[in-house]
Amino acid sequence: MPEFDLLFPLGITHYLIGGLFIGFAVSFLFATTGLVGGMSTFFTSTWSFVSNWKYFNREAFVSSRNWRIVYASGLVLGALIWMLTVGEVFVTTISWWQLTLGGFIAGFGARLSNGCTSGHGICGMASFQLPSFLAVLIFLTTAIITAQLMQKLGGLS
Amino acid sequence: MSVPFFVSVLISGALFGFGLSYATMIQPEVVLSFLRFDDFGLLWVLGSASLTTMVTYQLLPRLIRKPLFDKSFREHAASLDRNTLVGAAIFGIGWGISGVCPGPALAGLGVGNWPMLFTLAGIFAGAYVQGRMMKS
Numbered sequence: 661m662p663e664f665d666l667l668f669p670l671g672i673t674h675y676l677i678g679g680l681f682i683g684f685a686v687s688f689l690f691a692t693t694g695l696v697g698g699m700s701t702f703f704t705s706t707w708s709f710v711s712n713w714k715y716f717n718r719e720a721f722v723s724s725r726n727w728r729i730v731y732a733s734g735l736v737l738g739a740l741i742w743m744l745t746v747g748e749v750f751v752t753t754i755s756w757w758q759l760t761l762g763g764f765i766a767g768f769g770a771r772l773s774n775g776c777t778s779g780h781g782i783c784g785m786a787s788f789q790l791p792s793f794l795a796v797l798i799f800l801t802t803a804i805i806t807a808q809l810m811q812k813l814g815g816l817s
Numbered sequence: 818m819s820v821p822f823f824v825s826v827l828i829s830g831a832l833f834g835f836g837l838s839y840a841t842m843i844q845p846e847v848v849l850s851f852l853r854f855d856d857f858g859l860l861w862v863l864g865s866a867s868l869t870t871m872v873t874y875q876l877l878p879r880l881i882r883k884p885l886f887d888k889s890f891r892e893h894a895a896s897l898d899r900n901t902l903v904g905a906a907i908f909g910i911g912w913g914i915s916g917v918c919p920g921p922a923l924a925g926l927g928v929g930n931w932p933m934l935f936t937l938a939g940i941f942a943g944a945y946v947q948g949r950m951m952k953s
Contacts, residue, residue, distance in 0.1 A: 667857045675861035678840020682862070683869025685832035690873055692825035694884035696893045697833070699919040703944035715951040726818055727826045732923050734830015739927025741831065742838035749929040754845050754916060756935050762915025763922065763939020766908050770919060770940075771947040773904025775895060777918040780905065781863055783893045786870035791895035791902075798902055799909030806913025807852035 686782055695727065696787075698779025699735075700770040702728040769799075822886045834924040836866070843925045845916030852913055911943070 668675075689697045705721035705728050707713075743749060752759075770776035773795055775784055780799075784792020818826075840862045841847045851859035878890050895901060912918050917925070917936045925933035 668861075669856055670858060672858060672861050675840050675858040676865050678836045678838070678842065679862035679865030680869055681832055681836025681839055682866035683836075683873075685829045685836060686866070686870045687873035687877075688832060689826065689829035690870075690884065690890065691877055692829070692885045693822055694887045694890040695826070696891050697829060698893070699923070700940075700944075702923075703919060703940050704948055706941075707945055707948060711945075711948075713949060714953045715948045718953075727822075730818075730823060730826045731830040731833075734827045734832075735834035735837070735920060735923040736927040737827070738831030738834025738836075739838045739843060739924035740834075741927075742835045743928040747838055747928060750844060750925075751930055752845050752925075752932050754849075754932070756932060759845075759915050759917065759932055759935040760939045762911045762913075762917060763936035764911065764943040764946075765914065765939075766911025766918060767940030767943025768947045769904045769907030769909070769911055769943070771904070771944045773901050773908055775893075775901075775905075776908060776920075777863075777912075778920050779893065780895065782867045782870050783874075784895050785867045786874045787893045788871075789893055789895045791897040792893070794897070795895070795901055795905035798905040799912065802906045802909030803913035804852050804854075804909075806910045807849055807916070808854075810914060811853055 682782065686778075686786075689731075693727070696779075696783045697731065698775055698783050699732070700767075700776040700779055701774075702732050703767055704771050773799075819886060825886060833920065834927055837921055837924045838928060843921045843928060843930060845921075847916075848912075848918075848921070849916040852916070915939075 686697045689695050705725040707716040708721050708725055780792040780795040837843050850856045922933045922936040
């Protein structure tokens with residue numbers, strides 16, 4: 661199917677299998693601990709260790725900050741295992757200012773929205789949350805517009 | 818945190834990080850190629866991950882009363898308000914600039930993608946500013 665190759669020039673197997681691993685990961689977390697495995701809250705709850713600001717010390721953040729650190733460490737560990745077994749070292753060529761600025765804006769937005777690609781995209785949609793479906797539609801739209809504008813303006817990698 | 822609880826969270830995180838790496842989502846270049854319509858593969862990742870999770874979230878609480886190592890199942894509580902939608906729009910802009918979202922920023926460290934330190938610093942700073950804007 662030529663049309664299919666055009667949409668997915670690298671094939672779909674690795675995308676599909678990787679996605680199943682992610683789904684299994686979130687399912688395993690839910691089955692064993694009952695926790696909902698979004699990623700972005702980690703970046704707020706961890707501030708409660710060093711800041712006295714009231715918001716960071718909300719019960720929801722303080723009570724979850726420990727497992728979120730373990731979860732985040734697990735992500736690094738799992739990627740390391742992939743690299744040592746079937747994968748390889750990867751270093752991006754995206755410029756440092758794009759990574760920093762994009763990170764800042766994405767971090768601010770994800771926390772304002774209370775969810776990112778994992779929280780709204782996987783956990784929220786999987787629990788049939790209308791706000792999460794809307795959030796996914798919105799962030800996919802703004803991300804596509806931004807990425808295409810960036811490409812037109814500067815042809816940045 | 819009990820030992821089984823700790824180990825379960827760590828294994829979940831590791832499976833997540835392995836999956837992100839396997840799906841090449843730890844490469845911002847691949848994410849950007851999706852956002853620029855060069856390769857729609859990301860939709861398969863999102864689709865298979867959320868469908869698998871959907872089956873678990875919908876079925877498991879009907880099959881067992883509580884998770885193995887805790888008292889109750891939690892729920893993802895999203896509220897339909899301005900912050901959720903405006904925040905999502907802002908998140909998308911940042912994601913479109915860097916090609917990196919929070920999970921891959923963390924997982925990237927495991928494959929030696931050291932420039933993710935820039936992104937992680939950015940995300941922590943963005944989350945800090947957002948938190949400081951909240952009164953309580």
